[in-house]
Amino acid sequence: MDTKITVIPGDGIGQEVTAEAIRVLDTIQDEYGHRFEYEYGLLGGCAIDETGTALPQETLDLCRRSNAILFGAAGGPEWEDVPSAERPERAVGTIRKELDLFVNLRPIRGRKALAPVMPVKDEIVGEGLDFIVIRELAGGLYYGEPRGIEPHADGERGCNTLAYTTREIDRVVRAGFELARKRSQRLTSVAKENMLESSKLWREVATKVSQDYPDVELNHILVDACAYHIIRNPSQFDVMVTGNIFGDILTDEAAVLVGSLGMCPSASYGNAKQGFYEPIHGTAPDITGQGIANPIGEILSAALLLRHSFDLDTEAAAIENAVDRAIDKGFRTVDIQQPGLKTVGTIEMTDAIIAELRSDS
Numbered sequence: 001m002d003t004k005i006t007v008i009p010g011d012g013i014g015q016e017v018t019a020e021a022i023r024v025l026d027t028i029q030d031e032y033g034h035r036f037e038y039e040y041g042l043l044g045g046c047a048i049d050e051t052g053t054a055l056p057q058e059t060l061d062l063c064r065r066s067n068a069i070l071f072g073a074a075g076g077p078e079w080e081d082v083p084s085a086e087r088p089e090r091a092v093g094t095i096r097k098e099l100d101l102f103v104n105l106r107p108i109r110g111r112k113a114l115a116p117v118m119p120v121k122d123e124i125v126g127e128g129l130d131f132i133v134i135r136e137l138a139g140g141l142y143y144g145e146p147r148g149i150e151p152h153a154d155g156e157r158g159c160n161t162l163a164y165t166t167r168e169i170d171r172v173v174r175a176g177f178e179l180a181r182k183r184s185q186r187l188t189s190v191a192k193e194n195m196l197e198s199s200k201l202w203r204e205v206a207t208k209v210s211q212d213y214p215d216v217e218l219n220h221i222l223v224d225a226c227a228y229h230i231i232r233n234p235s236q237f238d239v240m241v242t243g244n245i246f247g248d249i250l251t252d253e254a255a256v257l258v259g260s261l262g263m264c265p266s267a268s269y270g271n272a273k274q275g276f277y278e279p280i281h282g283t284a285p286d287i288t289g290q291g292i293a294n295p296i297g298e299i300l301s302a303a304l305l306l307r308h309s310f311d312l313d314t315e316a317a318a319i320e321n322a323v324d325r326a327i328d329k330g331f332r333t334v335d336i337q338q339p340g341l342k343t344v345g346t347i348e349m350t351d352a353i354i355a356e357l358r359s360d361s
């Protein structure tokens with residue numbers, strides 16, 4: 001199988017973890033007899049430095065032609081003074097919007113082995129947790145108009161708009177029902193309909209769409225209550241679907257149950273047969289360049305890429321199992337370090353995962 005992958009490392013630890021994910025993909029290539037062809041693109045602060053813009057047209061064109069995009073992260077203190085509309089993070093938003101990636105799957109897997117590093121009681125994680133947050137990614141508060149900062153009698157006024165249309169809600173909620181159908185036939189829709197009209201519509205549309213899925217049980221929960229229950233009683237959730245900003249916040253919170261933000265992958269889709277894969281963490285300027293970042297979020301994103309863009313289920317599962325076994329053998333990056341276990345750097349963690357992959361195939 002001959003397959004093209006667009007690789008966009010971005011900035012900060014995005015570059016470090018992406019390099020490691022590529023080493024893992026190279027191992028899959030050797031062990032399973034595939035040929036992956038990588039095409040690299042620039043996005044973020046590095047793109048500003050090299051081309052003057054955070055999202056060069058060339059990168060956008062490259063992504064439009066690609067079925068599988070592996071992204072790292074973008075942003076950093078070097079570009080903090082760049083005008084808002086040109087910031088590296090906005091380029092991430094723009095590419096998601098341009099590719100119309102309205103479904104963002106964020107699997108939350110709490111492994112029992114990591115319970116000791118989690119600031120929650122062991123019994124909350126139990127034998128392991130496994131739920132998926134579907135975050136709407138191409139609409140909502142990040143993109144609504146009007147937006148901006150304007151002069152105001154009080155000084156200035158900053159404004160953003162949280163708006164969703166029936167079509168935007170319908171399509172992402174449907175993705176939620178489809179996924180729930182493949183899992184436990186339960187879907188939780190998260191909104192804030194007691195205060196927000198966009199959420200009132202969200203709930204109405206979700207309820208209407210549920211008529212097409214009589215086999216799936218739909219529940220509604222307010223986002224603030226959801227934030228509470230994610231930590232208090234997470235095992236009640238299986239598939240959740242929510243808007244862009246709520247999903248952004250809830251998944252950072254849910255990452256507590258995984259052990260670290262550095263371990264969480266994500267996969268995004270639109271209508272096209274195209275997938276965009278990125279860890280949910282950012283560029284971590286505080287640890288950039290030290291070789292200590294956790295590569296697992298990006299490595300698991302590469303596994304999702306193999307599964308969803310290339311139907312390489314066996315290979316994806318092999319990566320996921322290799323990660324589990326490296327963790328079970330006691331390899332830990334600093335973010336998940338544990339007394340008595342080996343604290344290793346980005347490269348050594350990947351080496352441990354690769355060793356497991358080689359012994360498995």
Ligand code: IPM
Nearest residue numbers: 074089090092093248280282
């Ligand atoms: C995420 C990140 C991004 C977001 C930033 C970097 C633009 O926090 O993917 O969760 O807010 O969506």
Ligand code: MG
Nearest residue numbers: 248249252280
């Ligand atoms: Mg986020």
